[in-house]
Amino acid sequence: MSLTELLSIAEAEALIAQHMPSFGSERIRLDRAAGRILRQAVHAEHDHPPFDRVMMDGIAVRWSASLPREFTLAGSQMAGMSMQTLADATGCIEVTTGAMLPIGCDCVIPVEQLRRDSAHYQLIDGYQPSRGQFIHARASDCVAGTRLLEAGMRIGAPEAALLAANGLASVEVGKTPSIAIVSTGDELVDVGSSLGEGQIRRSNDIAIATALRLHGFDRIALEHIADDVAATQDRLTRLLGEHDVLILSGGVSMGQRDYVPAALDALGVRRVFHRIAQRPGKPMWFGIGPRQQAVFALPGNPVSALVCAIRYVKPALLVSLGMKPAPTEVVRLEAEVDTNPMLTCFVPAYVQTDAQGRSVARPVPARTSGDFSALPHTHGVVQLPPGNARVPAGSVVEFHRW
Template identity: 50%
Template sequence: MLFPYGTLPFYKPDMMSRPPQESALGVAEAETLIRRTLRPLGTERVALGAAAGRILRETIAAERDQPPYDRVMMDGIALRHGAPARLPILGTQRAGMPALNLTDPSGCIETMTGAMCPAGADTIVPVERITRVDGVATLEPGYTPVPGQFIHRRGSDCRAGEALLSPGTRLSAPALAVLAGNGVAEVAVSRRPRLAILSTGDELVPVDGPVRDWEIRRSNEEAIAASLALHGFGEAERFWAPDDPDATMAVMTRALAERDVVILSGGVSMGDFDYVPQALEQLGVRRIFHRVAQRPGRPLWFGLGPQGQAVFALPGNPVSAMTCFTRYVLPALTAAEGATESRAVPLALAEDAPRLPDLTRFMPARLTHAASGQTLAHLLPVSTSGDFNHLGSTDGIVEIPPGDGAAPAGSAVTFHGW
């Protein structure tokens, strides 16, 4: 099992003497380069049943006045203001029927919540304020209705043509009510990105097979696929390549075909058997940056493929991979969808957080909610970037800018949810 040194393919002798801190971008610079590179996703029309959680790409205007008619707000009777206290009930106005006509201003019409206000009536008296005997309603003694009461006037919520939903909105449950209520059965949303996830490394074995001491199971691709699914990006196709240049080329060619975004994990730390950078170069993927001044996740690589594919090559260590994916890939996909929202939010540190002098630090965190309305981030110290086994109870990562000493408890940091 000893390889003769000179036979290692693609081995680059100068790798062994690279300076310790060669150029690494800042976190913000890296994010800016990604945003400038990633192409906006196109749009597609989907039926309402498939629209929840998608990003709206058109303006939705009110189909008609809301309410579309003078709407009765209470079960009770409709009368003309000034009518006597004893009123014959001349009919029943239920919801879903055209307006009746109150021809006799000394009578009334029984009304149901949501019904049209009968023509000729201008005031609703709730059922609680009347008694009813032999088809005649009598107002409670001393009760004087206010003219126009309990009528929700046509157009008082919004006027036909008013803009109700703007492009870039994530379609929530109430937004679906707005679409449906305004006759929009099909809606323009951002199409989903076509995604590939590619893991590399001889040491990676499937989840459900045997595992030998020197092998590890393919966990990064499961975590990345889960995050994509949970954030509404649909299903990604998955690939795996062993540490072999031809196999890497073959798999990467397939992974790049007709994709918007390719997410690699492993194979980019350099000094590794890194066929990945070689294959990327041969396939015409241009490097935009390599290495970011952060811990974990320093080896992050980002490039642009010949058909405009964005290629993220994440470090192979699980914590590094999830950190880079959550900090860079998810927000980039959200931006490519044209979403106006921001995924990052400021939260308060529950305890002191150690800073690093020249590196942005990411730490997994679990959130709690103080009674004051403040959300607190409790840090989970992980022993190494390979220690993913304790991340299951965390909610995301906090981003701690470079600095001396500790960021004190209570200070605000940026949180990125898994």
């Protein structure tokens, strides 16, 4: 297959988006919802604040142009108490932050501006309060029924605050799919085993799982399949029965032991595409199973697998949870990068904001797609479009975080 017949990045993304299933939604407790994707709109349960709310500790009085300098203590209105009434313009009611403003009052004078003398409060010399001060008026933030949150938002601290303030002890969120991450290859041994001749440790599965766990995917199984056609078929049959998403690494190139595409085909997983005009990650394969399982088969090289996982798999899974896609991050290249004019190239990069507030990327090219020893000192990959053999310093390019 010549390079010009391969899919572009945009074509691959569009095909994935067209075919990805939804994983539905579920109702979970609010205190378990950090990082989950909201699948409901949220409206104000009541006015915010629900009453004229005192903003300072002090006294509440009835303002006038001829406001007295001394007030007789006529009661107290603490936060959480039902509403008191001030009968008299020469009187005052002690108030605390968060209390309802007492009936008959329209001015709060903070304790720092007061002297207390048994049953009286005096304004300190020179202090001139104004009408309406330190009152957070009912409904001034929003009126009951205002739409506050939309489906598709990720639940961080501000969203959690609004959910709680509006009485949502449980919340409808995107249901996380059951994901199997499957490495293939006879040369791969478990992290806990000792290495024999010709062996290396499995690392793609844990790397991809870590990337997904950091985005809230919590139902992940790690599996390994040896290079054997019958074993591949058997295990894939079981995994397709048990999971919503399969992410395979290895076995998708053109070698005689690349059993994965044929095995998937035999199991009714319909190929949507195979190969993208990119480096690394050209052999990536994507298909849809008979029960709408999403199957991503990534190359086995560590850098290739990770790039495909963060560039295609993670965003597709987040959209399937219901997340509204965030704008793509862009960065300025600090140095020129040699690239392949026929392929989109992904190059690991260290990113920092400079003194002008620009995100600047220092490319850290991996020597081979098997070399991942330098990746921990990078933040992700810059995406360099095809067309030129060299992308100059100062170019603004897409950036995708690990």
